Amino acid sequence: MISGKYSVASKNMRSEITLTSIVSTSAVRRRLPIVGAFCMLSLGLHNLHSSSSLSFNPLPRLSFGSKTQGFRSSGIRMEASNQKTVPSIVVYVTVPNKESGKKLAASIVKEKLAACVNRVPGIESVYLWQGEVQTDSEELLIIKTRESLLNALTEHVKANHEYDVPEVIALPIMGGSIPYLEWLKNSTRD
Secondary structure, eight states: OOOOOOEEEEEOOOEEEEEEHHOOEEEEEEHHHHHHHHHHHHOOOOOOOOOBBOOOOSSSOEEEEEEETOEESSOOOOOOOOOOOOOOEEEEEEEEEEEHHOOOHHHHHHHHHHSSSEEEEEEEEEEEEETTTEEEEEEEEEEEGGGHHHHHHHHHHHHHHSSOOOOOOOEOOOOOOOOHHHHHHSOOOO
């Protein structure tokens, strides 16, 4: 349970609100880790130093090379001396429902195109399609894999997806738990 006190100032009154009272419903508590993970992946916290200064660049510079080169970032890189890991990515794919999410996730892992696929139910997507604003309930797949497998994963998704234009968006993994990243490498094909 998250707890803590925060002061809130209004026009003529100052009061304290506990975070516990704000985060009181179980639905909100269940989604906080997902929201936090999404924010960390999307915003790209990097350049953390042990000193008291904290550098934060909300938009890390990414440069995309050719299809075979992948992408590079100017931020933190995984230890170059660690030969037990490989450049890794997180890929987002949305699917229309639970059944197609289960089926696609299982096929991706079975083909060793990813080490792990998280299925996040209950998202709502708002997007422009054929000149009209659309709103659909979907499920989000969060796929952890090697950077070198992005093209094969993209082709697999396109071949096994119900949508004409399936979402396949890749974000770099800038670092993390070395044992987890070793497991990711060992659980995917070369």
